[in-house]
Amino acid sequence: MKQKASKKPDRHPKDELLREDRMPHIWCPGCGIGSAFSSCITALKKTGIDYDRLAVVSGIGCTGRVAGYLNLDSFHTTHGRAIPFATGLKLAKPEMNVFVFSGEGDLFSIGGNHFLHAARKNIDITVICVNNMNYGMTGGQVSANTPTGAITSTTPYGNAEVPLNLPSLAAACGAVYIARWLSLDVRRLAESILEALLKPGFSFVEILAPCPTAFGRRNSLGSALDMNKLYKENSVIRNGVHPDETVIEEGKKMVLGKFIDKERPTFLDRLSKTSELKSTAWPKKEMAAQR
Amino acid sequence: MTSQRVLTGEHFINGDEACTEGALAAGCNFFAGYPITPATEVAETMSRRLPKLDGTYVQMEDEIASIAAVLGAAWGGAKSMTSTSGPGFSLMMENIGLGVITETPCVIVNIQRGGPSTGLPTTCGQGDIMQAKWGSHGHYEIIAISPSSPQEMFDFTIRAFNLAETFRIPVLIMADEVVGHTLERVTIPPAEKIKVINRKKPTESPETYLPYKTDSSLIPVLPNAGDGYRIHITGLTHDERGYPVPDAETQEILITRLINKIRKNRDKIIDYEDYFLDGAKIVIVTYGSSVRPALKAMRDLREHGVKVGLLKLNTIWPFAEDLIRKLAKKVEAFIVPEVNFGQIALEVERCASGQAFTKLISHPGGGIHTPQQVTDGVKKILSDLGSKRKKR
Numbered sequence: 001m002k003q004k005a006s007k008k009p010d011r012h013p014k015d016e017l018l019r020e021d022r023m024p025h026i027w028c029p030g031c032g033i034g035s036a037f038s039s040c041i042t043a044l045k046k047t048g049i050d051y052d053r054l055a056v057v058s059g060i061g062c063t064g065r066v067a068g069y070l071n072l073d074s075f076h077t078t079h080g081r082a083i084p085f086a087t088g089l090k091l092a093k094p095e096m097n098v099f100v101f102s103g104e105g106d107l108f109s110i111g112g113n114h115f116l117h118a119a120r121k122n123i124d125i126t127v128i129c130v131n132n133m134n135y136g137m138t139g140g141q142v143s144a145n146t147p148t149g150a151i152t153s154t155t156p157y158g159n160a161e162v163p164l165n166l167p168s169l170a171a172a173c174g175a176v177y178i179a180r181w182l183s184l185d186v187r188r189l190a191e192s193i194l195e196a197l198l199k200p201g202f203s204f205v206e207i208l209a210p211c212p213t214a215f216g217r218r219n220s221l222g223s224a225l226d227m228n229k230l231y232k233e234n235s236v237i238r239n240g241v242h243p244d245e246t247v248i249e250e251g252k253k254m255v256l257g258k259f260i261d262k263e264r265p266t267f268l269d270r271l272s273k274t275s276e277l278k279s280t281a282w283p284k285k286e287m288a289a290q291r
Numbered sequence: 292m293t294s295q296r297v298l299t300g301e302h303f304i305n306g307d308e309a310c311t312e313g314a315l316a317a318g319c320n321f322f323a324g325y326p327i328t329p330a331t332e333v334a335e336t337m338s339r340r341l342p343k344l345d346g347t348y349v350q351m352e353d354e355i356a357s358i359a360a361v362l363g364a365a366w367g368g369a370k371s372m373t374s375t376s377g378p379g380f381s382l383m384m385e386n387i388g389l390g391v392i393t394e395t396p397c398v399i400v401n402i403q404r405g406g407p408s409t410g411l412p413t414t415c416g417q418g419d420i421m422q423a424k425w426g427s428h429g430h431y432e433i434i435a436i437s438p439s440s441p442q443e444m445f446d447f448t449i450r451a452f453n454l455a456e457t458f459r460i461p462v463l464i465m466a467d468e469v470v471g472h473t474l475e476r477v478t479i480p481p482a483e484k485i486k487v488i489n490r491k492k493p494t495e496s497p498e499t500y501l502p503y504k505t506d507s508s509l510i511p512v513l514p515n516a517g518d519g520y521r522i523h524i525t526g527l528t529h530d531e532r533g534y535p536v537p538d539a540e541t542q543e544i545l546i547t548r549l550i551n552k553i554r555k556n557r558d559k560i561i562d563y564e565d566y567f568l569d570g571a572k573i574v575i576v577t578y579g580s581s582v583r584p585a586l587k588a589m590r591d592l593r594e595h596g597v598k599v600g601l602l603k604l605n606t607i608w609p610f611a612e613d614l615i616r617k618l619a620k621k622v623e624a625f626i627v628p629e630v631n632f633g634q635i636a637l638e639v640e641r642c643a644s645g646q647a648f649t650k651l652i653s654h655p656g657g658g659i660h661t662p663q664q665v666t667d668g669v670k671k672i673l674s675d676l677g678s679k680r681k682k683r
């Protein structure tokens with residue numbers, strides 16, 4: 001204790017996972033990405049995994065900058081494509097724990113197809129998605145997760161579209177772990193990220209995070225503090241509910257919780273056994289024989 | 292299927308299969324791809340062969356994901372490859388740029404077909420030659436090689452991997468449908484006769500190490516993910532630490548180095564074969580499936596006393612500028628048969644700088660030139676040159 005204190009008294013325990021020489025970061029004051037990032041560091045420390053065995057992959061956008069600030073092997077890739085980069089890295093280096101940290105515009109608007117297939121194949125990676133309901137980096141345009149009616153710089157009369165419900169999508173594609181938390185709830189969020197990182201297979205954590213600068217301002221949601229309050233008051237924890245009951249819509253509280261936590265062989269588990277998998281699941285063997 | 296990596300011996304296989312065998316002989320242990328004619332046999336052969344060699348084959352959801360997975364695997368230390376044709380090649384462009392700026396070694400095979408768009412899925416084209424050089428946004432240099440037979444598909448794929456590992460860049464194999472689908476004898480040498488180059492790894496301690504600091508070779512030495520260096524890789528303009536620095540000065544340093552890494556090493560990269568250049572009046576410049584009809588035309592013409600030579604480009608990017616410039620001072624004309632409406636012909640014309648005449652023999656795709664078409668082209672230029680002389 002004494003030794004530590006005399007060495008560097010102002011060092012925060014999370015600093016070891018920060019690229020300190022890259023501070024200050026680009027995020028706005030009060031942005032939800034900050035606490036999501038911090039929760040992720042809490043979780044990473046708790047995994048007990050050697051930091052040299054961890055790799056983070058991000059796409060493009062405000063959240064996409066996470067890869068640049070984590071002191072791990074870190075990859076800041078192209079817009080929407082973090083998941084296939086992570087897939088390649090994981091398959092080539094299975095001993096590493098690879099996770100994706102990116103925004104909903106990146107992962108689900110431009111990159112949705114990759115999410116579908118990585119989840120379906122049960123690639124052993126974790127996807128952490130900050131859903132701030134708009135494209136913050138480019139000044140607040142509509143994304144696939146902007147609520148209906150919301151104002152963005154490209155929906156000046158209100159969003160005519162219906163947002164994608166991410167837990168439903170993840171469940172339909174076969175993700176083995178699905179949770180959603182507020183960026184404010186750092187304790188539950190960190191707990192979920194930890195579980196997801198340690199879970200074999202494709203795990204998914206959605207984080208509802210305020211973007212006060214671009215989304216909040218246009219929709220008169222007040223300061224970052226006001227937005228956090230609003231999110232807190234308008235959400236409810238319902239662990240274990242069917243993901244289809246988590247749709248975010250007007251007049252309903254946003255449902256938070258851990259929704260799915262199940263077992264399924266990963267892509268690499270199955271791949272190593274394909275030569276032994278002599279049978280097909282469909283069509284039935286008898287049907288195949290009749291041909 | 293065999294668990295032997297190098298299938299030493301004589302084989303009767305097509306160009307796509309030979310390309311796969313070349314990749315495996317070079318140490319390829321990761322393949323990600325998406326089915327597309329006429330490149331599918333590369334993926335099919337990989338899917339049979341790689342699992343038996345402790346490698347990984349994965350079919351991705353599209354070509355964007357394929358090249359992404361290939362780069363991701365390379366960051367993990369794999370020797371990785373993908374194969375495609377025109378439409379898939381177009382989809383890969385953005386991530387090829389990421390491969391260039393992050394200096395990631397990998398190999399991308401394009402078995403060209405007729406385009407644009409869906410075009411001629413099952414027949415030959417050479418319309419992607421300029422796309423190979425300029426297809427991704429921004430200014431960069433790339434390495435592209437051009438096999439003209441199944442044997443070269445084997446040999447040149449090994450070289451493609453060696454170049455990728457040496458120069459830390461995606462290397463493009465710009466083959467075409469005729470080369471990919473020609474079935475003929477391919478000789479695979481014993482493993483110990485095959486020269487395989489593997490990327491250098493840093494020896495410096497992680498504390499003082501700078502990933503993008505280079506010596507006079509201009510080529511960085513990068514670790515693999517998991518080596519303990521905790522490296523940051525980004526598509527943003529970055530400094531020697533690999534950190535994004537979005538300013539003109541950093542851009543100048545980085546992009547100049549990326550360009551010069553290839554330009555200053557071009558003598559080590561460029562490969563060609565020449566035939567009868569001494570005393571030649573006319574030189575046919577050719578690559579890919581155009582080589583065979585061009586060689587036949589050259590022989591026929593020489594039998595009739597025409598002083599024609601031939602330059603076969605085994606690499607197309609970087610372009611053999613110096614050679615064309617030198618030749619332009621000695622010869623009267625270059626003839627360029629290609630299955631497009633003038634791509635390499637533009638380069639030849641640029642380098643000839645008016646010192647020799649450049650004549651394109653175009654082909655729209657769907658097949659290749661007949662030797663007669665090349666012969667006719669040479670004769671036409673001879674008569675044009677003759678009448679020009681008379682006019683003087």
Ligand code: SF4
Pocket residue numbers: 026027028030031032033062132136137210211212213214215
């Ligand atoms: S623009 Fe929005 S999402 Fe981006 S950093 Fe600012 S508050 Fe956060």
